[in-house]
Amino acid sequence: MPQHRIAVLPGDGIGPEVMGEARKVIEVVAARFDFAISSEEFLVGGAALDATGNTTPLPEETLNGCESSDAILFGSVGGPKWEELPPDIQPERGALLPLRKHFGLFANLRPGVCHPSLIDASPVKNSLIPDGFNVLCVRELTGGIYFGSPKERREENGEEVAIDTMVYRRSEIERIAHVAFQAAQGRRKKLCSVDKANVLQNSRLWRETVVEVAKGYPDVELSHLYVDNAAMQLIRYAPDYDVIVTGNLFGDILSDEMAMISGSLGMLPSASLGEPDEDGRNFGLYEPSGGSAPDIAGQGIANPIAQILSLAMLLRYSLAETAAADSIEAAVEKAIGDGFRTGDIFSGAEGEKQVGTAGMGAAIVERL
Ligand code: IPM
Numbered sequence: 407m408p409q410h411r412i413a414v415l416p417g418d419g420i421g422p423e424v425m426g427e428a429r430k431v432i433e434v435v436a437a438r439f440d441f442a443i444s445s446e447e448f449l450v451g452g453a454a455l456d457a458t459g460n461t462t463p464l465p466e467e468t469l470n471g472c473e474s475s476d477a478i479l480f481g482s483v484g485g486p487k488w489e490e491l492p493p494d495i496q497p498e499r500g501a502l503l504p505l506r507k508h509f510g511l512f513a514n515l516r517p518g519v520c521h522p523s524l525i526d527a528s529p530v531k532n533s534l535i536p537d538g539f540n541v542l543c544v545r546e547l548t549g550g551i552y553f554g555s556p557k558e559r560r561e562e563n564g565e566e567v568a569i570d571t572m573v574y575r576r577s578e579i580e581r582i583a584h585v586a587f588q589a590a591q592g593r594r595k596k597l598c599s600v601d602k603a604n605v606l607q608n609s610r611l612w613r614e615t616v617v618e619v620a621k622g623y624p625d626v627e628l629s630h631l632y633v634d635n636a637a638m639q640l641i642r643y644a645p646d647y648d649v650i651v652t653g654n655l656f657g658d659i660l661s662d663e664m665a666m667i668s669g670s671l672g673m674l675p676s677a678s679l680g681e682p683d684e685d686g687r688n689f690g691l692y693e694p695s696g697g698s699a700p701d702i703a704g705q706g707i708a709n710p711i712a713q714i715l716s717l718a719m720l721l722r723y724s725l726a727e728t729a730a731a732d733s734i735e736a737a738v739e740k741a742i743g744d745g746f747r748t749g750d751i752f753s754g755a756e757g758e759k760q761v762g763t764a765g766m767g768a769a770i771v772e773r774l
């Protein structure tokens with residue numbers, strides 16, 4: 407029987423609540439698909455700051471726990487309680503970014519799916535997206551302006567200046583382009599690369615490199631958009647897009663836009679992956695695309711679907727438990743099809759049943 411080991415980092419806000427539902431799903435699929443999985447919990451984010459007297463949001467023990475696992479299932483971090491701390495130890499900058507960098511998780515996959523039965527939850531007119539849409543955003547995650555140096559504040563001619571540096575190396579662009587082309591091959595074979603090549607040097611390198619890599623994928627139709635235009639086109643007609651590949655900062659912004667037009671952040675999972683090993687297995691960090699939602703934390707009303715679908719991605723990419731991943735995705739579809747709705751996706755239409763976090767979790771578990 408395969409033995410897997412995952413590190414579970416629930417974090418803050420709604421993280422622990424939605425993680426509770428994902429853990430129930432883990433138990434059920436492990437039994438049903440005949441594998442053993444040990445899942446140990448570790449502190450991260452504000453929870454870790456509280457436990458360490460505001461020393462670190464990413465304790466050594468958590469990092470070690472992640473290192474000895476096959477994958478990380480992450481909840482969410484941050485909240486008003488920790489916003490006034492020095493930037494370097496704030497939950498987002500002090501935990502999430504270092505985790506991505508430490509494990510070389512350069513490829514961030516963010517599916518933006520608007521389920522046809524949930525088009526009422528989208529702010530886009532129903533008439534524009536009658537069948538919903540399904541766009542995969544592939545965001546470069548360990549380079550670009552997030553990590554380039556210098557990154558500092560200093561004084562120049564008696565005035566304060568702040569500097570961030572946007573750097574992309576050809577090799578960084580190549581590897582993310584390969585991930586995106588391969589993802590497109592498994593889908594509708596369309597890839598749109600997003601840059602700002604009319605202004606930025608590193609976007610010119612980005613575009614040249616993507617065009618070069620495209621030669622190895624003649625079956626994929628490649629297009630290019632400037633990021634400002636991409637922001638418009640996604641709202642105008644998202645169903646036109648299949649896979650989008652872009653740099654760290656543009657991907658951060660466009661993936662939030664995509665999440666919004668898909669209806670609810672509470673539905674969208676994400677995977678952050680490094681280079682696969684020889685057996686095609688991949689260490690990764692899996693987390694909901696949404697944040698810790700402190701405004702609704704502790705009320706038992708958060709949508710657990712993003713966390714549960716993140717678990718499905720973990721099973722697919724890091725543990726190669728494809729059947730289990732398929733069954734979770736099917737169970738989620740079925741629960742939605744049967745009318746179960748948390749508040750964020752409830753429209754009041756006939757046949758809808760409003761449920762809380764645990765109710766949605768139970769509806770999914772029953773359908774596994
Ligand atoms: C995201 C988040 C993070 C990012 C923040 C929390 C550092 O917005 O995962 O999209 O900017 O990458």
Ligand code: MG
Pocket residue numbers: 658659662
């Ligand atoms: Mg973001």
